Amino acid sequence: MTPYVDLHYFLFLLYPLVALVVLALLGLLRRPVVLLVSIAMLLFQYGDPLGLSESTVAGLGQLGFLTVYAAGSVAIVLAYAAIRRRHAGGAPFYAAIALALAPLVILKVYPSCTASRSPRPRALRRR
Numbered sequence: 001m002t003p004y005v006d007l008h009y010f011l012f013l014l015y016p017l018v019a020l021v022v023l024a025l026l027g028l029l030r031r032p033v034v035l036l037v038s039i040a041m042l043l044f045q046y047g048d049p050l051g052l053s054e055s056t057v058a059g060l061g062q063l064g065f066l067t068v069y070a071a072g073s074v075a076i077v078l079a080y081a082a083i084r085r086r087h088a089g090g091a092p093f094y095a096a097i098a099l100a101l102a103p104l105v106i107l108k109v110y111p112s113c114t115a116s117r118s119p120r121p122r123a124l125r126r127r
Contacts, residue, residue, distance in 0.1 A: 013041075019037070020033070020034065042063065043063070072100075072103070073100055076099050077096070
C-alpha cells in the first residue's frame with residue numbers, strides 16, 4: 001500500500017527530485033545516479049522503513065513482485081531484440097506484448113476466478 005493520499009508523501013518525493021536537479025545543473029547527473037535514486041525510492045516506498053502503518057508491511061511482497069516483473073520485462077525486451085534481428089515479422093512483437101501483459105492480466109482475472117469457487121454462505125445453501 002503506497003501512501004498517495006497523504007501530502008507528506010509527495011513532499012518527501014521532493015528530496016530526491018531536488019538532489020537530481022542540483023546534480024543536473026552541476027553537470028554531474030548520470031544514468032547510474034538516477035537508477036540508484038529510483039531504486040532507493042522504491043525500497044523506501046515499498047519497504048516502509050518508517051513503520052507508518054501495519055498495512056504497508058505487505059509492500060515487501062509488492063516490491064518482490066515488482067522486481068520479478070521488471071526482470072521478466074527486461075528479459076522479454078532482450079529476447080525480442082534478438083529475435084527481431086532474424087525475423088522481422090509481426091508475430092514476435094505480438095508474442096512479446098502478450099508475455100509482458102500476461103502477469104498483469106493474471107493478477108486481475110485470478111481473484112474473480114477464485115471468488116466464484118469460494119464456499120457459499122450458509123444462508124444461500126440449499127437445504
